[in-house]
Amino acid sequence: MTDGVARNEDVLIAGAGPTGLTLAVELARRGAGVRIVDAAPVPHRESRGKGLQPRTLEVLEDVGITERALAAGTTRLPFRKYFDGAHVNDTDPFADARPTPDAPYERGLLIGQWQVEKLLRERLAEFGIDVESGTEVTGFEQDEDGVTAFLADGGRIRAGYLVGCDGGRSRVRKAMGVRFDGTTDETQSMVVGDVEAEGISRDVWHQWFASDGAGVMLCPMPGTNSFQFQSGLELGADGEPLPPSLESFQRIFERYAGVPGVTLTDPTWLSVWRVNVRMADRLRVGRVLLAGDAAHIHPITGGLGMNTGIQDAYNLGWKLALATAGLADPGLLDTYEEERLPVAAWTLGISTELYARVREAVREPGTGVEAAAPPPMGTGYRWSSLAEPANASVGDPAVLRPGDRAPDAPCLDASGDPVRLFQVYADPRFTLLGFGAEVAGAVGKLGAEYEGLVQAFAIDGGDLRDHEGHAHRAYGVSDPALVLVRPDNHVALLTRDPDEVAEYLSRIVLITPKE
Structure with a gap:
């Protein structure tokens, strides 16, 4: 206490x-x-x-x-579907996905x-x-x-x-x-839990469905001996849902999977999920x-x-x-x-x-x-008051706008060693990127004035080198340009005027720049 x-x-x-x-x-x-x-x-x-x-x-x-x-x-687990007991197909919806310089996780x-x-x-x-x-x-x-x-x-x-x-x-x-505010739909509840199952392949996510719309799924959980079990509720003789139990899971599995000789064991989680x-x-x-x-x-x-x-x-x-x-x-x-x-x-x-x-x-x-499969999450906050309207002469709005997620890009650091922008952004401060020799001096000055709040890098100006042009393409900029990136890696500002960077920071943070 x-x-x-x-x-x-x-x-x-x-x-x-x-x-x-x-x-x-x-x-x-x-x-x-x-x-x-x-x-x-x-x-x-x-x-x-x-x-x-x-x-x-x-x-x-x-x-x-x-x-x-x-x-x-694991990033690779095919879906194996069965319909009315028969194997239908194995699919991997992301089989053709590949990482790109601006998005390392495909x-x-x-x-x-x-x-x-x-x-x-x-x-x-x-x-x-x-x-x-x-x-x-x-x-x-x-x-x-x-x-x-x-x-x-x-x-x-x-x-x-x-x-x-x-x-x-x-x-x-x-x-x-x-x-x-919202709703709860008890009619679409399901049971879910973690169980072990000998004799079932752990190389695929098993999905047994039936023509009545019911079914059962077993998803092998990496690093464990367990499968996550999912299915509709089992009803008792009175038509009421039965509480989740290992015995109920076994009956559901036998009804829809029809795989002989498989016994579900060692339940570590039994639950009912409601919509x-x-x-x-x-x-x-x-x-x-x-x-x-x-x-x-x-x-x-x-x-x-x-x-x-x-x-x-x-x-x-x-x-x-x-x-x-x-x-x-x-x-x-x-x-x-x-x-x-x-x-x-x-x-x-x-x-x-x-x-x-x-x-x-x-x-x-x-x-x-x-x-x-959902559309991508976390693409940005263009509507936010923290997304400063872009200068029309800076950058390509079809590529990137303030409020958007800040892309990754492979670069070289001052020593010539490979470094990704995401590694640079791991610092908890704002990040200021200066594209072009014309703004390199301003980048250094702003970085010194706001040292505790901003880390600053001149692209191709000594701090970072965009040796393959991926950073320029990902940010839709040509020289000169200043890009201010928030601590949560979203673009705050696109400009070429150093005063606009200082004005932006002064509006959201109470800090006096160093002389």
């Missing part, structure tokens, strides 16, 4: 799933004081959301775990959610921060100086800000008085904010849930870090809601559409969950 009011941290995070952990790492690597608590007594080992999209892999590269995630998961990664959380916990521990398990935030009071969070054990924690990353039943959201489509009407009330499932929940199709939460945290982290340091203009935190609420609405819409598409597709031989 936490007696009285514990030490005052900059930020208290309630919930240590992928969203809360990503936010904690983002704050910690920017020097903010972070405390993260979770109601569960120990970390779970459930596959849950089991995929990271390409944009999320880019985000997690910046966070510092993508290389480890790629080693733990396909998503299959990996259990618990494994992602484990990697994030390990990364967070590198900053000397551990999750406080068995600690649940049940409510709070806030004033103009901070937030006092109330814990289930009667303790309290004082912090400058509180972020609720505590899931769809978020107690933080309820205490905020924020609406969670919830809900979104908070606000993401911020004073010093309290929401992210991840606490802010939006939606169908599992397309694998958007864990990805959306991680990208929420990536958007919020740098803004909240500046706020805790007293450097953010008062309006900067408002841009979190401005940018992420439309993304949440898009996610709810597209995931609902994909769910309907899959339910229809599985009734026909030859298609399956590949019908749920």
Whole structure:
């Protein structure tokens, strides 16, 4: 139990799933004081959301775990479909996908959610921060100086800000008085869990469907002996759904898979999933904010849930870090809601559409969950007030505009060694790229004036060399041009006027440039 009011941290995070952990790492690597608590007594080992999209892999590269995630998961798992018991086909919807200089991750990664959380916990521990398990935030009071969070054990924690990353039943959201508008459809519920199954190939994602629209799927989870099991609910003699159990899973498997001699064993997770489509009407009330499932929940199709939460945290982290340091203009935190609420609405819409598409597709031989392949996530925030309108004479708006995701590109550093722009962007500051010798001096001057806020590089001016022209093409610029990239790797500004860079920074950050 936490007696009285514990030490005052900059930020208290309630919930240590992928969203809360990503936010904690983002704050910690920017020097903010972070405390993260979770109601569960120990970390779970459930596959849950089991995929990271390409944009999320880019985000997690910046966070510092993508290389480890790629080693733990797999990017290549064909779908094997059966229809009414007969093998129909094996497909790989991403077989022709290839990495490009501006987008290094051409396909998503299959990996259990618990494994992602484990990697994030390990990364967070590198900053000397551990999750406080068995600690649940049940409510709070806030004033103009901070937030006092109330814990289930009667303790309290004082912090400058509180972020609720505590899931769809978020107690933080309820205490905020924020609406969670949407619907729950009990008629489309399904069972899901983790089991082992001897005698079934682990080289493919098995999908058995029937002409009545029902079926069962077994997806092998990398780095484990388990499969994620998914199917519709089993009904009892009274027509009511039976609770998930190993025995029920076995009966469903035998009915639809028809593979003799296979016994499901060692269940480590048995659950019922319901179709919830809900979104908070606000993401911020004073010093309290929401992210991840606490802010939006939606169908599992397309694998958007864990990805959306991680990208929420990536958007919020740098803004909240500046706020805790007293450097953010008062309006900067408002841009979190401005940018992420439309993304949440898009996610709810597209995931609902994909769910309907899959339910229809599985009734026909030859298609399956590949019908749920979503469009790319995280392409940008062109509508944001942080997206400065581009100078019409700088860059090609058909290639890149302010608010867009900042592309990757292979370059050479000052020593002639290979370096990617994404590696450069891993620094937690803004990044200023200067294309052309004409702006090299201005780049150096701005970098020196805003040293703690901006890292500056002259492209082909001594700092970085665009030896193959990929950076120029990806950013749609010709000499001269200045590109300001946000700490979350989105383009803030395209210009050739150094004064516009200084003016942009002065509008969102309270910092005096060095003389």
